[in-house]
Amino acid sequence: MTTTAPTPATGATAEEFGERLFTAVLGTQLVQAAYLGDRLGFYRALAGEALTAAELAVRTGTAERYAREWLEHQAVCGVLTVDDDAAPADARRFRLPAGHAEVLTDVLSPNHVLPLARMAAGIGRHVDELAGAYRTGGGVSWADFGADARESQAAANRPLFLGALPRDYLPSVPDIDAVLRRGGRVADVGCGFGWSAIGLALAHPDVTVDGFDPDGPSIEAARRNAAEAGVGDRVRFRTTDAALAEGGYDLVAAFECIHDMPDPVSVLAAMRTMAGADGVVLVVDERVAEHFTAPGDEVEQLMYGWSITCCLPDGLAHPGSVGTGTVMRPDTLRGYARAAGFAGVDVLPIEDGFFRFYRLR
Incomplete structure (x- = not known):
């Protein structure tokens, strides 16, 4: 983790501080999605295997429509990759890259930051x-x-x-x-x-x-x-x-x-x-x-x-x-x-x- 300090508030314009807060909102949404992915078992199901929304829903006992929206959100945010983003929605296969999987699923890794997301959302x-x-x-x-x-x-x-x-x-x-x-x-x-x-x-x-x-x-x-x-x-x-x-x-x-x-x-x-x-x-x-x-x-x-x-x-x-x-x-x-x-x-x-x-x- 870096240890840089933000620009002092007195030195930021309204536009600069507004951009900072907007970025924080995106981060908050990512944390909320990570919380859901952890609680629902999405990340664990995706570790090591590409899945469609229907497959993920079946493996985790969740609703396919919600699973698809969550998968697409994670792909748009760069957490997941997609084998073919031009494929029909029900045919897209989503993958969890190995480095991301370590952070999200390896409970003994020093890089396992997911619990902090769960605490913040909880x-x-x-x-x-x-x-x-x-x-x-x-x-x-x-x-x-x-x-x-x-x-x-x-x-x-x-x-x-x-x-x-x-x-x-x-x-x-x-x-x-x-x-x-x-x-x-x-x-x-x-x-x-x-x-x-x-x-x-x-x-x-x-x-x-x-x-x-x-x-x-x-x-x-x-x-x-x-x-x-x-x-x-x-x-x-x-x-x-x-x-x-x-x-x-x-x-x-x-x-x-x-x-x-x-x-x-x-x-x-x-x-x-x-x-x-x-x-x-x-x-x-x-x-x-x-x-x-x-x-x-x-x-x-x-x-x-x-x-x-x-x-x-x-x-x-x-x-x-x-x-x-x-x-x-x-x-x-x-x-x-x-x-x-x-x-x-x-x-x-x-x-x-x-x-x-x-x-x-």
């Missing part, structure tokens, strides 16, 4: 609730956002959590590598669907991992995922607040979740207790800019976009929330860590386009 279904929260200062909880947010968040992180995170990133930190090599006890706070815990267990066969998350459906999914991955004997999941967990862990980690928590200080304090005097405490969160600057690059825009539609409303759905939002800058985390009793926070030299790695001392 959150859009709650725009009335969001508008109400903006007016009252209330929130829209993770439970209210439902399966679209829950499943797309897990799917978006799955390639990293099963790939570079356990294999490359964490072993590059000597203290963490030592824990993984000797088969230490790991606590995964805010584990979601469990992919981070499962990834650690798969990459390091001697470790045991306990995952904690307050969301019941996520814990149920995590248990299924661990069983299917064959690590259910070493990876356990519990629907509980991390503050209720026992100590004695060699590594206590929170992967992309501290910014969502209504009371991050108490969670960090619990993590400190869980790690004791000798354990490592790791926080992985969004790689936002260190200071607010406008306009921001594309990562900054993306994180603010998630914050105004999902993370901040979820945080503010809980009484007494600090309302962090997605854009948790390093100094904000340092403040939370000091309040939780930590001596300091080190930014680890792990380069990732979206995440920053913190060691809490």
Whole structure:
């Protein structure tokens, strides 16, 4: 992903900004179509085989007329190719190019961006609730956002959590590598669907991992995922607040979740207790800019976009929330860590386009 910033608003003419917004509308329509293609199984059916509208409809249990319009839209937008665009409508065969198929159907590829489209479109279904929260200062909880947010968040992180995170990133930190090599006890706070815990267990066969998350459906999914991955004997999941967990862990980690928590200080304090005097405490969160600057690059825009539609409303759905939002800058985390009793926070030299790695001392 590039990290270019847009032209400042003061430097754009009405025509230029109108063109930018029009382009965004086209992108929104593409995201909505991708959401439908994912939910209805269109992309999976097209992967590796050219189909007519009638064939696609039969394979996915959908109406042919809708399937044809969706196929034509995707071809017009350059997502699909057509064997013969001059053929009669019912004879046109549509193909999904291999590169596009990786982005849309390969759930383990680092290029699998489709879950972000699902999340954006799924959150859009709650725009009335969001508008109400903006007016009252209330929130829209993770439970209210439902399966679209829950499943797309897990799917978006799955390639990293099963790939570079356990294999490359964490072993590059000597203290963490030592824990993984000797088969230490790991606590995964805010584990979601469990992919981070499962990834650690798969990459390091001697470790045991306990995952904690307050969301019941996520814990149920995590248990299924661990069983299917064959690590259910070493990876356990519990629907509980991390503050209720026992100590004695060699590594206590929170992967992309501290910014969502209504009371991050108490969670960090619990993590400190869980790690004791000798354990490592790791926080992985969004790689936002260190200071607010406008306009921001594309990562900054993306994180603010998630914050105004999902993370901040979820945080503010809980009484007494600090309302962090997605854009948790390093100094904000340092403040939370000091309040939780930590001596300091080190930014680890792990380069990732979206995440920053913190060691809490």
